[in-house]
Amino acid sequence: MKSKRISDKMEKLLNTQMTTEAYQAQVYLSYASWAEVNSFSGIATFLYGHMHEEREHMFKILKYINDRGGETQIEAIKAPPANPKNIGDCLQKVLKAEMDNSKDIDKIVNLAHEEKDWATFNFGQWFVKEQIEEESLVNEIIDKYNLASNETSDNNSLYEMDRDLAGHSQEGDMPREEKF
Numbered sequence: 402m403k404s405k406r407i408s409d410k411m412e413k414l415l416n417t418q419m420t421t422e423a424y425q426a427q428v429y430l431s432y433a434s435w436a437e438v439n440s441f442s443g444i445a446t447f448l449y450g451h452m453h454e455e456r457e458h459m460f461k462i463l464k465y466i467n468d469r470g471g472e473t474q475i476e477a478i479k480a481p482p483a484n485p486k487n488i489g490d491c492l493q494k495v496l497k498a499e500m501d502n503s504k505d506i507d508k509i510v511n512l513a514h515e516e517k518d519w520a521t522f523n524f525g526q527w528f529v530k531e532q533i534e535e536e537s538l539v540n541e542i543i544d545k546y547n548l549a550s551n552e553t554s555d556n557n558s559l560y561e562m563d564r565d566l567a568g569h570s571q572e573g574d575m576p577r578e579e580k581f
């Protein structure tokens with residue numbers, strides 16, 4: 402058994418965040434399935450891909466808690482929200498979920514700062530950057546959607562956007578690390 406190098410308060414907060422990341426994955430999973438049955442297979446592929454990213458985040462936190470000598474608590478995951486009304490609504494809801502999650506990540510970084518727990522502060526920075534990237538990515542897709550859905554003469558632009566998203570990167574344009 403490793404000696405514990407995180408506070409009880411931090412252990413609890415990280416456990417909560419681990420479940421929140423699992424919830425984020427459920428949100429992407431449910432919206433992906435909704436998009437798939439509504440014939441937006443490209444958007445569905447993108448959202449399924451992002452579901453895996455969120456599960457990786459959950460696992461990253463689990464490993465961190467265990468590595469620091471804490472104990473993970475696997476909790477129930479609450480149900481995702483109701484299906485969106487349309488693709489525009491779906492994308493706005495995804496953005497909101499990401500922005501809410503960014504606030505939760507900030508709680509970890511704030512507590513780490515307060516406790517002078519620099520290991521967790523450093524760990525939290527990875528998530529801070531990830532959230533910046535994800536919010537930018539979703540905003541970029543919303544811009545594409547707005548452009549595509551304004552061209553109402555036919556459905557081609559929406560069709561093309563859906564096709565493009567099937568192969569879209571799960572990462573935003575922002576570089577994760579500065580290159581010198």
Ligand code: OFO
Nearest residue numbers: 425455458502535
């Ligand atoms: Fe876990 O990265 Fe978004 O929410």
